[in-house]
Amino acid sequence: MKNRLKILRAERDWSQGDLAERLQVSRQSVNAIETGKYDPSLPLAFRIADLFDLSIEEIFLKD
């Protein structure tokens, strides 16, 4: 699944580690989600959306 996580993170000048800390997940998780190797669960997707104050559909896109 494609996503805009890397762009959103860059807009805020956050490193993968910064985002991982804010989401309380590992940096490997952020990297895997950003590169499309792992699709997050719905609860984690909601946490990501809440953090960026966006809806899930504005972050995660259909292939």
Place this chain on the structure above:
Amino acid sequence: MAMYKSPATKRYVVRLVVLMTAYLVALPVTNWLFKNGNMSGALAYALAVLPALPIIGVFWAVMRLLVEEPDEFIRMLLVRQCLVATGFCLTVMTIWQFLQNFHLLPFGDGGFGAAFFWFLGLGVGALYNKLTVGTAGSCW
């Protein structure tokens, strides 16, 4: 990329160290008692099982890690690793058994049982994760 270590991972490492230390004590003590003592009856059975208990404890520790790890991605990597380990172990043991059944290999395992190949399989699983997902996870 820095190694991720959650409190669950740290607990797992502590459990592993304790259990492996127990194994390294239990095995030579059991060997010595069987060589030098006159073991028989229920005591012999209980003593023979003694070195197996820390190994079973490691299985428990791995399963606890699967339950306690809060990071869903790392948990998925661990599950994949355990599935690869189980498949690897079953494959090796099945082939070995048939080679023994047709007398192409001697009976007995030379000290290398199913647990050894499962733990070896965890290494194979970590490699599989590294090659397919780009990271081996947190523990191995």
